[in-house]
Structures are given as C-alpha cells and as structure tokens.
Amino acid sequence: MRTSGYSVTFKVENGADAEGFAAPGESLFDAAQNAGVVIDAPCSGNGTCGKCRLKLLSGEAEGGDSGARHLSAAEYAAGWRLACATRPRSDVAVQVPASSLAWQNRIRITDFSGERERAVFAELRDNLKGMGFADDSGLSLMTLHLAPPSLDDPAADRERLARALAAETGASENTLRLALSALRKLPLAARESGFALACVLRRENGGVTVLDVLPVSADSPLGADSPSDAGLYGLAVDIGTTTVSLLLVNLQTSEPVAAASGGNGQIRYGADVINRIIESTRKGGVERLRKAVADECIVPLVKRLCRTAGIAPERIYRVALAANTTMTHLFLGVPAEHLRLEPYVPAFFCADGVRGAELRIGAHPDAEAVIAPAIGSYVGGDITAGVFASMLFRDDSLSLFIDLGTNAELVLGSAEFLMSCACSAGPAFEGGDIRCGMRATNGAVEACIIDADTMEPTLTVIGAPDGIVKQKPAGICGSGIIALIGELFRCGIINAKGRFIRDGTRVRRDEWGGAGYVAAFEAETESGSPIVLSETDIDNFVRAKAAIFSAVRTMLAMLDMPLEAIARVYFAGGIGSGISVERAIDIGLFPNLPLERYRYIGNSSLSGAYAMLCSRGAAAKVAEISRSMTYIELSSHPRYMEEFVAACFLPHTDGSLFERRASP
16 A cells, blocks of 8 residues: 555636645645645634535545534535545545635625725825825926936936936935936936936935836837826735735826735635734745735736736835734734734834835835834734724714724724724634635625515525526625524524524424524525524624624723714724624624714725825824724723623623614
C-alpha cells in the first residue's frame, strides 16, 4: 500500500477540474487549499460550520462527519462529506458543488450606479463643502513650457523643470522635489513634446513634489491645450472581512468614475478575523494572506476600473483605505498575532508615510496612501471612516452607529463625545453558525413573509428577477434570517425562547425532540436539500442579536440615559441593505424606536474612504475622530453579561422595552 499520499481530482461544478495531492494525515480541505481550489469554510476547516461539503465520486476516504450534526445519514450514504473531516485512503475524485464556491463566483456585487448610492456620495460631497473640506486632495495638474536646452543654456532637465515650476508657482526651487519615477520619465517626455510638459503636483509640508511628467502634444491623450481634461485619479478602498469595494475618482471634480467589488480572497482561511490571525502565524502566513486580498482581489479590480476609465493604473496618484484593524495589518503585511492575545495590542493604530509602491496594487509608486486610523484591536479604520461618513460627530442630539457584518461594532455619541465598542456577535449575520446559512450572494433568501394562517412563506431571493423566486434558493443570508425569525415570532409559530409551538407541514420535528421550519422543500432548492431554520439555528442567532442590543444598553447605562434618548440610528454593513428594520426591532436586535429614526447609510467605510481621498481636511478629521473616541471593553464591564442574558429571548425578558414604538 502506498503511504506517501494520494492524488485528489476536484471536479468543480460549472468550472475546470483541478488536480491535488493529500499527504498522509491531510484532509481534502488541505488538498484543496494546496491545489488552489477555494472552498468556502467560515470556520477555516475546524469542523464547526459544516459548509465545506464535497461529494465523493470514487476512491476511499475515512471520516467526513458520518452521522454527525452537519450531514444526515442519507446525505452521507449519497457520498457527501465535509472536506475538513475527510482523509483519503486511496486516490479519490470529488465533486465541488457551486454552493461551496458561492463566495467567489456569486458574491453580491455592490451596485454603485443606483440612485441611492449616487445620492449618498452627492450628500457627502455637499457635507464636505459645508465643512470647507471639498476639492482639497493636495494634487494639481499644471502645463509647463520649458525653454529647450542650448549651448548657452545647458542646464540639466531637472533644474530646467524646477526653474519653470518656481516661476509658475512662486515656490522656491529648493522646496521642489521630483519623484524618482518622474525623473526617469523626464528626458524622453520633454523631448517628445518639444519641452511642453503636463506635471502632476502634490503640495505638502510647504513644498511641491512633482509626481509625474507627461508629454503634451497634438496627439497626446492629454490634448495639446487642455491637459487638465485628462483628470487626476484617486482610489478609495474598503477592505471588509468578506468583500472588498473600490471607487475610482476624478480628483479634479470629486466625481466617482468607476466602481467595483468582489470577495476577499482571505475567506478561504476563515470567515472571521481570529481564524485569519491564526493562519498568519504559520510559516509564510502573513504574506499568504496579503496576497490573497491584494494580488488575488484588489489588483484585478484596479485593472478593471482603469480599463473602464481608459487610464493606466499608474495614473492613480492618491489612495485612501479603510478597513478593520486586522485587515489593515494583513493588507500591509504587518504581523497581527498580538491582536488576539491579551492585552490585545495592535502593531499600530495609525500608518503614516505609506506610498503606492509599498501597497503593491498598481498605483503610482509615489502615490500618497491615506489609511483610516483604528481605535482598538476590534474597532478599526472602517468605523472611524464610517462615523465620518454618517456625520454623527456633528449631531447635537444623541445618535447610534451600528456596523453589521462578520464583526459588529457600535458607536454612540454626538458632537460632544463619542464612545465605541465591539460585540462578540459571531458569524451569524453572515450566515455562519446557521446550518442553511450563507453570505449575501445570489441564491440567498434575503427577505420573507409568512402567512399566519397557513404558515406558507413568500421568499425574496438575491438575484431572482424582480425579487420573484424564479430561481431556486440556495440558503439564507443574515437579513433573511432576521426576517424569517421575526415572521415566525409574529405568527406565533415560535415562542420567546425560540421554540416551535405550532405544528404543520412546514414544521419538522426530529427524533430528539428538536424542530425546524422548512422555508423551502427539497424540490424547491438548488441543492435538492431542504432549507430549514432549526431551533439550534435560532438559538445561535438570538445570541448574536443579544450581543448587539446588550451593548447598546450597556453604553446607555454608562451615560445614565434611556433608549428613547437616541434621536437617530445609522446602520451600515453588508447585510444592512436587505434588513427589515421593523422585524429587527420585533426580535430585539434594534432598539424599539420609531422607524423614521433609522437610516441605512450603505457602505459607510467606503464613503469615509472616498471623503479622505477627496479631501485632506476630511482625512485630518477622521484622524481627529479616532483620537477623541473612547473605546469600551464590554467583557470587563460588570453590567454587560447581565444585559446579554436578559436579551437572549425574543425580543427580551423585559417586555416593556418592546411594547410599542416610542414617539418621535
């Protein structure tokens, strides 16, 4: 018998086959990672999520979750296995279903062309103008006509440029700096255009840096007389734990030119930051994770944006980035292991002086990189940027900011103070810890209405035409789980403990006394397996919602303020667009406030990055917000656990908190 390992053939549904190898003791999940086959596994192969399903087509293997909670006996008999729990005992062939690749090929792409998205950026530009921050990127484009060299004037090209620039701007020649990349282009560019040059300038620290020199001629893309028409470009980047979003902006007009988003390639190392930090501690892990988000995700998106705009990536002269603390560390290639170890100290909060070449995403090598500063290990630059985008810091009345995603962060405050915290909500809002849960990709149920009499559901599925279920659902995403639990509770199908108290064709009970609601029967789903929300799933989600509501209550208690004191709630994050605020209140996720006090503000992290990109004043304000915000460690607060336990019911043990909506 061969003991050196076995070959593994991955037959990817709707994709190309791949060949891999499993060394002795390695699982199919290990073999898939080594072969570059990216299988969605929110738990990073720890055997707890049950999402890494493969079908054994031929060969022998051991393990695979036989008779365990993630696979039924019938599914196991049909060949289904969990990749992380299965070890080959011979050469094998396995089928990789489309559902295991949903994060990559069906990720929900942000539509920046929609009316709501355009309105968000337009409002943000108006706010920047109102604060005196508009059109202040520090970049400008200037046409210079240099005197050609001669025997009587043999000055070097650099000095000739500095002399002309000083005459045009009034700056002293000794305060001018020419970037090395521009110096390398200068001799040929000057002679190509008869010493007429378009110079990209950046004003900083009382001086002027020439970032780029471009020839100006009749057939130049810049045009002979109006080089400013070519535009100066900047890139706003939001690196989320699940998705990455980019915005290409003309910095002369502050207008978005193109946008793109995609899945964060780090997902294959786990859905949450803890699993990714653990992966980063392994040999080569930091660079492996950096490449997963930069090389595999951001670089292709940058190239796509630049093709759309008809420019080279090197024409991106300014980059602004917002991300949580872990993502910022890993994107910059900085070890992040101490973020998860007491006393939870990051390598940095602020990263100043980073240039484009160090980002390695294709931007101009001397582009300025503005990175939103973090507040704590689990409250990062995505939150400081998001608070700026919400303009919460300008509100005279008390406001609440909630970012819902793989992680959950909250900010409570006003123009007078800001306090923040991170919640241990777990991955439930992204479909983790839910047997039929999935991320907000095509095929996910994102909304639901249940008939109280018949218990029949009407589902809204992402990617279905006009929201009508003409395609078969594949699972339930975060907003769909909120809607479904809210409807089950509203219809009296489950009680305050999340237990099923009605029976019918949609309620299935197992031999151990557990029950679940069938949102879609076998024949109605993409996989042929039913989509069921069980009591265990409800328990997991109730704990996640309790973490958020108890955080709100704890922060208010520190201020000795009631829930009604909150004048406005801004909520953001990947699942926010599909959330029914009314159902979120019904299950005790959101405070019981009038619906008009709630406002979804989209991808606030990207909006904040956009503001920092267009305005140095906005970037300075984001930094000021980070310095002035108080971070609350909930786990050390004596009231938090008491509040958490009370919130682990639908909607809460204190019914008076949800009896009726508070008046405006």
